[in-house]
Amino acid sequence: MLAAAGLSLSSCQKNDSEIMTESVSKSLGVQLQAVNNTYSFGIGTKALKTATLKWDTCQMYVSRVHLTATKEQGDTLATEFSLNLKFKNSKLADLFSANSLLGDVTLPAGLYDKISIQIQSDKKDAGTAPVFYLAGIYTNALGTATPIAIVVNKDLKFKASAKDSVQLNTAADYTALFQLDLSNAISNGRITEADLDKASLTNGKIIISENSNKEVYEKFFKRVLNLDAFQHKAFKKANEKDNDEKDKD
Numbered sequence: 380m381l382a383a384a385g386l387s388l389s390s391c392q393k394n395d396s397e398i399m400t401e402s403v404s405k406s407l408g409v410q411l412q413a414v415n416n417t418y419s420f421g422i423g424t425k426a427l428k429t430a431t432l433k434w435d436t437c438q439m440y441v442s443r444v445h446l447t448a449t450k451e452q453g454d455t456l457a458t459e460f461s462l463n464l465k466f467k468n469s470k471l472a473d474l475f476s477a478n479s480l481l482g483d484v485t486l487p488a489g490l491y492d493k494i495s496i497q498i499q500s501d502k503k504d505a506g507t508a509p510v511f512y513l514a515g516i517y518t519n520a521l522g523t524a525t526p527i528a529i530v531v532n533k534d535l536k537f538k539a540s541a542k543d544s545v546q547l548n549t550a551a552d553y554t555a556l557f558q559l560d561l562s563n564a565i566s567n568g569r570i571t572e573a574d575l576d577k578a579s580l581t582n583g584k585i586i587i588s589e590n591s592n593k594e595v596y597e598k599f600f601k602r603v604l605n606l607d608a609f610q611h612k613a614f615k616k617a618n619e620k621d622n623d624e625k626d627k628d
Contacts, residue, residue, distance in 0.1 A: 404485045404486060404487050404488060406483045406484075406485055406553070407446070407483060407484050407485070407486055407547065407553050407554075407555060408480050408482070408483040408553065408554040408555065409444050409446075409480070409481045409482060409483065409484075409496060409498070409554075409555050409557070410479055410480050410481065410554050410555065410556050410557065411439070411441070411472060411474060411479055411481055411498060411537075411557045411558075411559070412474055412475075412479050412556065412557070412558050412559070413434075413437040413474035413475060413513075413558070413559045413561055414558050414559070414560055414561065415560055415561050415562035416433065416434040416435070416437070416475065416515070416561060417431070417432070417433045417434070418431065418432045418433075418561075418562055418565050418566075419431050420432070420520075420565070420571070420572040421520070428520050428521070428522065429520060430517070430518060430519045430520045430572045430575070430576075431517075431518045432515065432516075432517050432518075432527070432565065432575070433515050433516050433518075434475075434513055434514065434515035434561060435475075435514065435515050435516070436475070436512065436513065436514040436515065437473070437474040437475050437512070437513045437514075437559075437561075438471055438472065438473055438474065438509075438511070438512045438513075439471075439472050439474060439500060439510065439511045439512070439535070440469045440470065440471055440472075440500050440504055440505040440508065440510050440511075441469065441470045441471075441472050441481055441498060441499070441500055442469050442470075442499050442500055442501040442504045443463060443498075443499050444463070444481055444482060444484075444496065444497070444498055444499070445461075445462070445463050445496070445497045445499070446460075446461070446462045446463075446484055446494065446495070446496050446497075447459070447460065447461050447462075447493070447494070447495045448460045448462075448486060448491050448493065448494045448495075449491060449492045449493040449494075450486075450487065450489050450490070450491050450492075460486060462484045462486075469501075469504035469505060470482075474559065480554075481498070486547055487547075488547050488548055489546075489547060490544055490545075490546050490547075491541075491544060491545045491546075491547065492544050493540065493541070494540065494541045494545050494555070495538065495539070495540040495541075496538070496539060496540075496555055496557075497536065497537065497538040498535075498536070498537040498538075498557065499534075499535075499536050500534060500535040500536070501534050502532060502533055502534055505532075509530045509531055509532055510531050510532060510533060510534070510535055511529070511530075511531035511535060511604065512528065512529070512530060512531075513528065513529040513561070514526070514527065514528040514529075515527055515528075517575050517585060519572070519575070519576055520572070525580070525583070525584070525585055526583070526584040526585070527575070527584065527585040527587070528584065528585070528586055528587065529587045529588070529596070529599055530586060530587070530588040531588070531600070531604065532588070532589065533589070535604060537557060539557065541555075559603055559604070560603070561603060563602040563603055564598060564599040564602040564603045569598050569602055570595055570598050570599060574594070574595050574598075575595070578592045578595060579591065579592060587599060
């Protein structure tokens with residue numbers, strides 16, 4: 380599924396960033412989203428009642444965004460750009476928000492043969508707060524609802540490159556959309572209903588972390604937050620619609 384990137388690029392404060400400009404330049408936004416926040420464990424079964432998992436909060440501290448790009452200048456010439464968007468106090472991003480724009484950088488308009496973006500989250504910048512926090516409600520097949528949270532307290536790094544050349548023209552701004560697919564942790568029996576039913580509780584809540592329900596934590600981390608699981612969806616024009624867009628609910 381190619382997710383929608385039809386979100387306008389709003390202006391945002393850039394701290395300690397390096398900005399490359401020419402007489403004609405274009406804004407390239409960097410957006411990070413979490414998708415598929417609801418999951419039913421009973422899909423494809425004959426059960427009268429099925430367990431469900433619904434996430435309502437997804438937050439991540441972001442320390443910096445690094446972009447490298449190669450701009451074609453002709454058959455043999457190319458110009459390389461290296462840009463940094465660094466947040467002095469780290470940025471707390473709401474990954475369920477439609478406005479989950481981390482920031483934007485300015486590049487000269489033209490055809491780019493290569494664009495790579497790396498998003499870095501450092502534990503030291505989050506302080507005592509989790510680097511990544513996901514919370515919601517798990518309802519088992521008997522209808523019992525239990526609060527659940529996944530807490531990550533370690534450095535995170537996401538990196539991806541555009542598969543094709545990217546044309547930044549003068550008619551539109553662009554967004555590089557990155558997605559964390561939450562269903563990857565659960566689909567195909569990765570985290571099972573049985574895993575959550577037998578999970579230990581902390582003050583009536585399922586806490587999944589390096590120190591609590593670690594086996595479930597490792598499954599989630601591998602499928603959602605691992606660098607290899609991270610999905611770079613597309614470079615899209617701002618306000619461009621996607622026919623494959625699905626309702627997150």
